Amino acid sequence: MGEIRPKTEDGTTEPQEPERTSGIVRVVGVSPEIENEALEFWKQKFDNQELHETEREKAPDEIMMIKKVLAHLSEFTSIYGGKPVPLKMENIHIIDPDQFSAEAKQKLGNTKGWYDLSSQSATIISDRNNIDKTNLFHEITHELMHFSEFSSLMPHTVVEKDGSSNTLMAQRRNGFSVAVMKDNKPEFYFNDLNEAITEELVARFIDKYLLSDQSVVSSDYFMKVINSLGHGDAEGSKFSIPDIDKYLMITSFSSRYNEEREKLWRLIVDIKAKNSDKFKSPEDFFNIFAREYFTGRLLPVARLIEKTYGKGSFRELGKETKAKNQFKK
Numbered sequence: 001m002g003e004i005r006p007k008t009e010d011g012t013t014e015p016q017e018p019e020r021t022s023g024i025v026r027v028v029g030v031s032p033e034i035e036n037e038a039l040e041f042w043k044q045k046f047d048n049q050e051l052h053e054t055e056r057e058k059a060p061d062e063i064m065m066i067k068k069v070l071a072h073l074s075e076f077t078s079i080y081g082g083k084p085v086p087l088k089m090e091n092i093h094i095i096d097p098d099q100f101s102a103e104a105k106q107k108l109g110n111t112k113g114w115y116d117l118s119s120q121s122a123t124i125i126s127d128r129n130n131i132d133k134t135n136l137f138h139e140i141t142h143e144l145m146h147f148s149e150f151s152s153l154m155p156h157t158v159v160e161k162d163g164s165s166n167t168l169m170a171q172r173r174n175g176f177s178v179a180v181m182k183d184n185k186p187e188f189y190f191n192d193l194n195e196a197i198t199e200e201l202v203a204r205f206i207d208k209y210l211l212s213d214q215s216v217v218s219s220d221y222f223m224k225v226i227n228s229l230g231h232g233d234a235e236g237s238k239f240s241i242p243d244i245d246k247y248l249m250i251t252s253f254s255s256r257y258n259e260e261r262e263k264l265w266r267l268i269v270d271i272k273a274k275n276s277d278k279f280k281s282p283e284d285f286f287n288i289f290a291r292e293y294f295t296g297r298l299l300p301v302a303r304l305i306e307k308t309y310g311k312g313s314f315r316e317l318g319k320e321t322k323a324k325n326q327f328k329k
């Protein structure tokens, strides 16, 4: 079916933006030629997935779960204005926990997976002898959400001790997160909010597409997700403004980011209270954040924050919620 595109003033059709060919949407601060070259470079990385030596073949249950996520992720991304990534089974890699050294395990903490920009892959840690389907499904959805979030790069010049310099491509934006250079190193502002939004999107994804699909996750988990979104029948499950504590309690569906989610919802509830005429529900407000996550257009959120809390408050919020360490997941 043809797409309806807006007409410009002289009646011609707006040039259509190119399809997304990898996790990277844009390269900024370079000529269009360099940008095209860089996007082609990332496409090659994306298309040619190498098997890491520590990786193993996916188990049938893992393949089934990845397929279920991939079947709906493009549509979900488009709903929030994002450009879907043409993800394939090969972009997702599985590693057994016994492949990590004790030191590496400590470093990983409770991390169960990550999206790696440089290899254009998502890696999930899963024990072949004890596949925890609920947890695994949650992790797959979380990491593929990161793969689908808005992502841009910028040139970054590194000056060596001997005075020579080298220009590399560095991450500029991922989802809601913005790289801010400090001492020539990027700090990822808004990282905590980005993780919170990712988790909220996972809940909405499951609610929308996998309701009652118990071949994937436990019914107990589904109930928590459904209740959290106010779709269940359980008493008191509807999320109302003064109920934020209850909301967060109900929705702690194996989320590693409940602290971050609390920060996000307290912010949403507070902004809503101060802009009561503008937005109907907390969900309307969440949608503004979610659209930014997928489109990279920060302005609507930035304006709202500055209008609510004053000039400079958006940057301040970014600083308060920046990544605590270099290991993002």
Ligand SMILES: [Zn+2]
Pocket (backbone or CB within 6 Å): 142, 146, 195, 198, 328, 329
């Ligand atoms: Zn994450």
